Amino acid sequence: MCTAPTVVTEFLECMHIAPRKVEISLSSVPTGEMPGLFIALAQHCDRCSLQHIKIWNEVVDVDNEPVIALQHVQPLFCFAALRILDLILFRSFSLDDHALSEMAMSWPILERLRLLAEPLGHRHAPSNITFRGIVTLVERCPRLEYLHIEIDATDLASSSPQELRRVTPNRALRSLGVGDSLLDNPEEVALRLFDLFPKLDRIATRSALSEEGHLIERRQELWKQVEGHLKLFRMVREQTRWRDRHTT
Numbered sequence: 001m002c003t004a005p006t007v008v009t010e011f012l013e014c015m016h017i018a019p020r021k022v023e024i025s026l027s028s029v030p031t032g033e034m035p036g037l038f039i040a041l042a043q044h045c046d047r048c049s050l051q052h053i054k055i056w057n058e059v060v061d062v063d064n065e066p067v068i069a070l071q072h073v074q075p076l077f078c079f080a081a082l083r084i085l086d087l088i089l090f091r092s093f094s095l096d097d098h099a100l101s102e103m104a105m106s107w108p109i110l111e112r113l114r115l116l117a118e119p120l121g122h123r124h125a126p127s128n129i130t131f132r133g134i135v136t137l138v139e140r141c142p143r144l145e146y147l148h149i150e151i152d153a154t155d156l157a158s159s160s161p162q163e164l165r166r167v168t169p170n171r172a173l174r175s176l177g178v179g180d181s182l183l184d185n186p187e188e189v190a191l192r193l194f195d196l197f198p199k200l201d202r203i204a205t206r207s208a209l210s211e212e213g214h215l216i217e218r219r220q221e222l223w224k225q226v227e228g229h230l231k232l233f234r235m236v237r238e239q240t241r242w243r244d245r246h247t248t
Helices: 005-014 031-044 070-078 097-106 131-140 186-196 213-246
Strands: 021-027 052-058 084-088 112-116 146-148 175-179 202-205
Touching: 031 052, 031 070, 070 097, 097 131, 112 175, 131 186, 186 213, 202 213
Parallel strands: 021 052, 052 084, 084 112, 112 146, 146 175, 175 202
Antiparallel strands: none
8 A cells, every 4th residue: 555646656657567457555645646646557557458447545534625527537548458447536426427428438348347435424426427327338338247336316317217128238237336326216216227237136335424324324225125126026027937938
């Protein structure tokens, strides 16, 4: 673990190999310095070889820290062979459907995407990613097996169930991390997730304590209801298939 991205940059400059995996653990590095690290990776790592990036930034005091936006992660778009991206930055991401679409186009063979924000008790802005962005990810990253990203699941108008059923579903993804994602209607959310990820059976929520603990507990309960609806939908589908096989 190091405390300055410049140390990592100096190491990358001296590196004479083309790594397939880069894992960086930082301690108390201001979020504003992270874009420089992303640029260094793009400059010094082979764009055709690097498949796995994991960056962990353990920030203790995040007051007034900037969020991570699309322009900050764009330097990583050059890694077309990327299969796994883990960014655990202990700060909010300011991303929307367009940003997620850009990511999906840049990393078509992505298998795991984890954009994990742990505000350590601090408020952070709600996500601007809707089901429209998730649809794009499903369409352009067919190998995706794990996803952890906060979404605004209250915005159901961005994609109708009829529209989602025209999308080729992802049958590989079984676990979804939603962090502190907002939602109002667990059944409608479950219907959309079931159309996109018919094998999904586990949803992980944020478990950290904060000044809004009661609100987080309420959201956790709503996402548990989503899990319950998903199990019911799968049961109905399996019963329907069994009946169809035995009545023809």
